[in-house]
Structures are given as C-alpha cells and as structure tokens.
Amino acid sequence: MRIALVGALSVAILCGSFAHAADVAAGKEKAELCTGCHGEAGISQIENIPSLAGQPDLFTQWQLVFFRSGSRKNEQMQPIVEQISNEDIRNLGAYFASLAPPKASKPDDNPDLSRKGAEAAAGRRCASCHTDTYVGTKAVAGLAGQREEYLVKALHDYKSGQRSGGAGAAMAEVAYPLSEEEITALAHYLAHL
Known part of the structure; x- marks a missing residue:
C-alpha cells in the first residue's frame, strides 16, 4: 500500500512539474x-x-x-x-x-594561494559534488568565479552550522575541519577560476 502511495505521489509530482514549465x-x-543586491544580469557588485x-x-x-x-x-x-x-x-x-556565469573579476594576484586552494579542493573532494570545473549541477552550487569574500562567508557559515538546508550536512562535514588558511585559499582559488 505504501509503495503504491509513494508511486502515485511521484507520478503526481512529475506530471505537475511538466504541467508547470518554467x-x-x-x-x-x-x-x-x-x-x-545580486546585480544586473545576476552578477553581484556588493x-x-x-x-x-x-x-x-x-x-x-x-x-x-x-x-x-x-x-x-x-x-x-x-x-x-x-x-x-x-x-x-x-x-x-x-x-x-x-x-x-560570472568570470573571475581580476587576474589571479596570488597563484601560490590558488595552488593551496586547488590542493584543499582536491583533498576535500569538492569536485565530486560541484563538478570538475566547479560550475555546479542540478541542486549543487556553481562556485567558479563567485565573489571571493562571499565564498569565505559561506564556508564559515557551513563550518559554524549557521547555514543549513540541502547539502548542509555534507558541507558541514567538509567545512568543519577546514583551517582559516584553507578557507582563504579555497575561496581565492574558486573565485579566480
């Protein structure tokens, strides 16, 4: 009975989503x-x-x-x-x-920091969710070219548990052990992609 109910609900949701194309x-x-706040054409300047x-x-x-x-x-x-x-x-x-999507707003002024960020991203397996090019997919955020200070804030929010929802559990697990140096390096690396 439960399987039939779940199946019927799934069909109703799928049919409903097709009936309401964006x-x-x-x-x-x-x-x-x-x-x-988010800028013309979705590119933030704040x-x-x-x-x-x-x-x-x-x-x-x-x-x-x-x-x-x-x-x-x-x-x-x-x-x-x-x-x-x-x-x-x-x-x-x-x-x-x-x-x-946004492009890196300026040339990378600290390639050593970007290298450390790339190492941190590889060590934390960030690409396994955010894709190899960090453009995101489905319900996973694109990070490439995002504002650097915003990425720092987002990582701090996940680390502290202030931000939740969606991949909150996965991101908290990834962000919690990050050092300040790793957060800074990751944000710098991703912002300059």
Missing part, C-alpha cells in the same frame, strides 16, 4: 526584485552578496525554498521570499540558470 521571461521580470548568474536551476530553486521556509535565514531575503510563489521560484531558477 517561464524564463517571467523569471527575468520577477528578478527585478533581485538586481538591487560584498558578501553572491552572484546568481549561471547557478544551476534547481540550486536556485532550493535556496529560495529554504529562505522562504526559514531554514536558511537572511534579513534582506526574508521579506522578498515571502512574496514569491512556487511558480515564481521555478521561473527565477530558470532565468538565473540561463544567464552567463
């Missing part, structure tokens, strides 16, 4: 709310605010769901996510995924 144009229109351009569709959707549910907290995001529907979330995910 509308990139509607996502672009809704994203006007986001440009003040410290500790992530760029959303090129993030995998499902990653953006899940983050919005986590903010809306309160499992991920941010004072600026809370009033915004309270106003968005599930359809808006689907459309925003599709819109940001359709944009060109």
